[in-house]
Amino acid sequence: MKGGGAKILRKKYRDPQHLHPVVNTIISVLLGILAVMCIFPFIYVIIISFTSEESIVRNGFQLFPKDWSIDAYHYLWGMKAQFFHSYGVTIFITIVGTIISVFMITFYAYAISRPQFKYRRFFTFLAFFTMLFSGGLVPTYIVVTQFLGLKNTIWALILPLAMNAFYIIIMRTFFLKSVSESILESARIDGASEWRIFFQIIFPLSLPGIATIALFSTLGYWNDWFTALLYIDEPNLVPLQSLLMKIEANLEFMRQNMDVAIMQQSLFDTIPQESAKMAMVVIATLPIAVSYPFFQKYFISGLTIGGVKE
């Protein structure tokens, strides 16, 4: 039974025993249903966004609408001032926030992963303890608004999400696994400073781990609505997700901030209420849906590292 080239052996190792075709089909169908359930709502929302408002009023949301229309996207274009503003806020906080958190987290995690660092246990505990006990919403709210005075500033959207003990622990595990002391030793003998070592050796070596943290962080900022709910009233600082929340009940919020030139009564009479909301959902989700297949690989490897253990 054994024997053959390494390739055959590996194949055999991968599938020591194939599933029975019937079982395989059942599993495949089950997983297929699950997969469709996960993707379907997004496709459904796309369809609704292209349905004419009249058709929605008459027939409700349909999978196969008779009347297709791009009115919703036209309408959103008319409200581009607020819409682009929110898009801009989201892009800004995502980029700046991700850069800040990647640096803070990798510095912190790298330092506490180094055996030379005398106080590493203390600082590990300092981060770890926040996973066990938290100050809670109200004290945090008071600190951010009263003590730091961040209410209605862009920093209120960036700073509270910048660090996270869990990411520090993941990164620390990554550094412990991927950085070998001998490379550092030889660099030190060559006279490289610790900073130089960090930027020229550690950083490039740890790129997969850093990419994972960056992804977590990017998604966190892109999808954030909670900090905006707490700290932002100023329309100019409302991020995309939060804008979507505000128009949940009505489109009033956007209308107030609409381009004056487009404010013709006729447009208001035919506001594509439902389809416009769905069009916004589509536009807010599209960047994730499009880029997702590319970063998914990193994300999964990140989860694998996440097998955290003290």
Place this chain on the structure above:
Amino acid sequence: MKKILSDIYKNRIWLLMVLPGTIWLLLFSYLPMFGQVLAFKKFRIHPDGFFASVINSEWVGWENFEYLFSTSDAWIITRNTLVYNIIFIVVGLIAAVATAIMLSELVNKKLSKIYQTSILFPHFISWVIGSYFVFTFLSTDHGLLNHVLSWFHIDPISWYSESKYWPFILVFMALWKGVGYGSIVYLASIVGIDRAYYEAAMIDGASKWKQIKHVTLPMLKPLMIILTIMNIGRIFNSDFGLFYQVPRDSGALYSVTNVIDTFVYRGLMNLGDIGMSTAAGLYQSAVGFTLVIITNYIVRKVDEESALF
């Protein structure tokens, strides 16, 4: 003293590296912990700033807690938080492990990859978007579900004001968003299992089912335990978005959607009741903390390797 100073000097590079993070932790994690004393105070804003406000607020002892636990809300939010989380932990674990095993056993690896990609997708969506997804199904006037019901001549249901359906909807949605993430974590672990175990099991004549039962599941056990401990540690916390966004903050549903997190939020933002909200938050943190410690202690007794710390 001199020793400490020279130690600090020797470690200056590392200390500089942890400095930004430490400042963040102190401001955003530890200062709020200190702010928990407000649970025992009647909060008044003092013109001299934050610390003055906290220090000068009058002590009221356990009054905020007494007030909190005298309301029927305390019982409802505790029940909802606990029951939902227990269901999420149990059903989530089973669903994630089952999905992971199915994904790993699928003969067609390409199909398996496509399924993985699809199932993980909801994880990347915010609950704001998720609530719109739910709305397209449950909207009373336009929703797909009422449309389907009309085929069977069933009157439309006003989903957002009927609390009896929501426990099911919330559990379903939690699974919808969580199964992908959970199953990928377990799948990664399954892929890492040494194939020799399966080879050996096969030589012993173990069927696929027996291989799963005697190789895959035991190998996944440590991960299952760790993740469950972490979930038990968070059993007093809820996914705020699920309970706030998905039911669209509908007052008619509070009896089944109000959890400690939403209660604290509403107490702070709608009622401005700092004392009681902080008390509820401290109750949440303190019980959560105790639960992690106890669970971890038990796990350590049973199987030291699996303990979290």
